[in-house]
Amino acid sequence: MKKIFQILFLVSTLLSFSQVCTAVNGNWNNSSTWSCNHIPTGGETINIPSGVTVVVSGNLTVPGSSVLLNIFGTLDFDNGSKINFPTGSIIHVFIGGAITGTGGGSSNNIEIGITEVWKIANGNLSGEIVLSENIPLQLPNKNDLPVTDKVLVLSIYPNPSEGEINLSVIGSPLATIKIFKLTGEIVVEYKSNENKIYLDKGIYIVKVFCLNNIITEKIVIN
Numbered sequence: 001m002k003k004i005f006q007i008l009f010l011v012s013t014l015l016s017f018s019q020v021c022t023a024v025n026g027n028w029n030n031s032s033t034w035s036c037n038h039i040p041t042g043g044e045t046i047n048i049p050s051g052v053t054v055v056v057s058g059n060l061t062v063p064g065s066s067v068l069l070n071i072f073g074t075l076d077f078d079n080g081s082k083i084n085f086p087t088g089s090i091i092h093v094f095i096g097g098a099i100t101g102t103g104g105g106s107s108n109n110i111e112i113g114i115t116e117v118w119k120i121a122n123g124n125l126s127g128e129i130v131l132s133e134n135i136p137l138q139l140p141n142k143n144d145l146p147v148t149d150k151v152l153v154l155s156i157y158p159n160p161s162e163g164e165i166n167l168s169v170i171g172s173p174l175a176t177i178k179i180f181k182l183t184g185e186i187v188v189e190y191k192s193n194e195n196k197i198y199l200d201k202g203i204y205i206v207k208v209f210c211l212n213n214i215i216t217e218k219i220v221i222n
Helices: none
Strands: 004-008 020-021 042-050 053-056 060-061 067-073 076-079 082-085 090-093 099-101 109-112 116-117 129-131 136-138 153-155 164-170 174-180 188-189 196-200 204-208 214-222
Touching: 067 076, 067 099, 067 214, 153 204, 153 214
Parallel strands: 020 042, 042 067, 053 076, 060 082, 067 090, 076 099, 082 109
Antiparallel strands: 004 153, 090 129, 109 116, 129 136, 153 164, 164 196, 174 188, 174 204, 204 214
């Protein structure tokens, strides 16, 4: 049975990320935590894989241009810790991912530009949810979301898979599709609205570039 991932367009301009930084357990402000061997900076895709916890200690600012932060694991805040992302950034907390912290009030928070998008007073946050300057968007039930001219439908099935997946983009012109390993290596890239793909065992990130937007989703190959 097909599992349909229906994802709202969240941004109106194409985000272009030059490098992928994938985390292991550790502190955000420690370069050894990241596969890119430096603390994440503007223009990058930042991945926190499932089972990994990255801790924010103190007040941090990610410099430069907008970033895409994909949270499959946990982003955890020490008491009194804050992080500011560049304007235009997107934070995608996937199912199974979480933003957590200790403290009260506004002792822990996340800002994008000058907009506060999360604080500990609102409680821990679990996916699936997307945070941006405009809206913190709790994604609706993917099977109930209507297909309109404002919605792009990404169909990936089966997912998880034993190796073969069928991927299609519905409700859009020709799309550019890129599939990445969590290390940032591109393993598949093509322009099409439908394709059958074979992947080795592992976890992958698929990105669809279409109508000056990007959507992302996780693929699991058992």
